[in-house]
Amino acid sequence: MKLNGAQILINSLKSEGVKHIFGYPGGAVLHIYDALNACDEIKHILVRHEQGATHAADGYARASGQCGVALVTSGPGITNAVTGIATAYMDSIPMVIISGQVPSALIGNDAFQEVDAVGITRSCVKHNFLIKDINQIANTIKKAFYIATTGRPGPVLIDIPKDITIAAIESKPYPNSVEMRSYQIPSRADSAQINAAVDFIASAKCPIIYSGGGCIIGNADFELRAFTRQLGFPITQTLMGLGAYPATDKQSLGMLGMHGTYEANMAMHDADCVIAVGARFDDRVTANIDKFCPNAKIIHIDIDPSSIAKNVAVDVAIVGDVKSVLSDLMTKMKTKSIQDISPWWLQINQWRSIDSLAYQTKSGVIKPQTVIETLYEVTKGNAIVTSDVGQHQMWAAQYYQFDQPRRWISSGGLGTMGFGLPAAMGAKFAKPELDVACVTGEGSIQMMTQELSTMLQYAIPVKIVNLNNGYLGMVRQWQEFFYDKRYSMSYMDALPDFVKLAESYGHIGIKIEKESDLKSALIEAFKQKDRTVFLDILIDPTENVFPMIPSGAGHHEMLLAGRDKMASTNDKGLNLV
């Protein structure tokens, strides 16, 4: 039987087990959409903007662990998708993006809706392909999914000219495997390196485990928990790693980095052994690199060799899949004794007693921290929480206690405003049985409100928690601290009536102005199982995110919230103003 390129493409996606595609049609992909129309196994979700398609595919991938798939047309279709591709790339999210291209004969001719998709996306994909031969469609898709989902995952783009989707050939079976001499996934980690790590771990008196997104992407949460509990070491997690280890566990010190807890950052600074597991020493985590972990031996476990020694020199480099490396380490550690670290725990508990996430409530205003704590309470900590980018993102990370992986979905690396709502949509498709909340701000949400329309069309129930302070809050916070309160362009005038906006899209809108209404409104919202509810919550516009490590400072030089004033820490510890 003869099949055209579009049919081969769709059949290949079916063979890869694709169940959902987020996309938007256009001239170059009309044949693909025609083939998709005849396919019952794949559900296509028509977004309202291609950036929404890539973020939704990304949220789907993060929530499910499966590869997300987006389909867009040539030209503006793919350029709109680029932000979502770059977002996925920075956070190592498995995604396959199929973009239409003008017919082969027109490539390079400045044809209508032509852009060099492969060129534009080159620096923000794990790999990309331009299919030039209909016989290569199936093989290329096989390769794309293999590359996207193995090793350190990432987005892979397939650009397919229109004529290739129209041409027809005899159908062939989908390939079972791929062979790529130039792409090898790291095999089991080097045992010499494992042994070296074991020696450092065994002799550590002030150890800390610093775990990142790799533990979630690598499905290593079980091993991370077992490893941490076996050793009894304190653990701190990056923004991307939240949930891999339960936040409510006593060994957890919370998040580290620019807005990390006092105990996590101080423990990093004073540690003599840092075990980095699937984390990449990002600048938001390390703070001033010259002041980073001055006394520590550093063990770095990562599947990507280029992550190792990129920012920080390490003492032991273990290249491998975190899941298997942690298993190997646990086996080796069983026969080793470790140091008594109770003095270290005493010190940590002293830092903890400062309660760096404490905040002052004020009558008449709703504190954003209270909103997140109430969200946690109402959802019993079981919701998937997506976020946009800014202050609300940090509050969500600090005050929602993530005890399970794949419940916290946030753009960590690229910091993409507009990510939260489409990502929530994708997450809901991946996990329909879970409540999904999108914590956002009035700045971020306005970058993607058009997706409210998609959510109506497909009846996707998401609870939007809009922390509305009328400011681009994180910008305002930096301007307050470092630009002498010159609030340049951080105030957003002429906000829409979000309740009416939600209602005009067929959803429920609730405005919350009093703290006494907060909990009941959240309970009511989550009772609406099959409706999207937009909660526009007017919060204290002056609230800032603490603790904070200002640029140039080290982990031990945090600014802390103290009775409406900033307090700073130094080598000797807390210095409350």
Add this chain to the structure above:
Amino acid sequence: MRHIISVLLENEAGALSRVAGLFSARGFNIESLTVAATNDSTLSRMTIVSIDDNNIIEQVVKQLNKLIDVVKVTDLTATEHIERELLLVKVDINQQTQADIDKKIDAFSCKIVDVSEDTYTIELAGKSQKINDFLASLDASKILEVSRTGVTGVCMKREN
């Protein structure tokens, strides 16, 4: 330190721009870059000269290895190797200068590959330093055009 990095990569459209793009995106230096197909028509050999700290070069090698089209990366500088570069230089000739230039051509074992009424085109293959020395020996005002291929190189021992 100066490193010569030899990259074996898939001979596919776009592979060159992936490597060049990596260098510019990550702010790595390129002194020279040469590329051509090998005896295996599916593979190209690219030779890159980069001058940077050893830890940056380590990152360059790792990032190159990460590119899907790259099959093998060798830092030739870390092994016994041979490097060569080809120079074509066109110089202005007149009765006063010719004898001097002829002497230098002999001293550096260059070849004259083209002679016109008032120019020589001279060919010289060798290490980059030799080419630098030869060019430095010429009267700069007489050099009309310089074209260098950039370095290519091979490891001296049989590779596995």
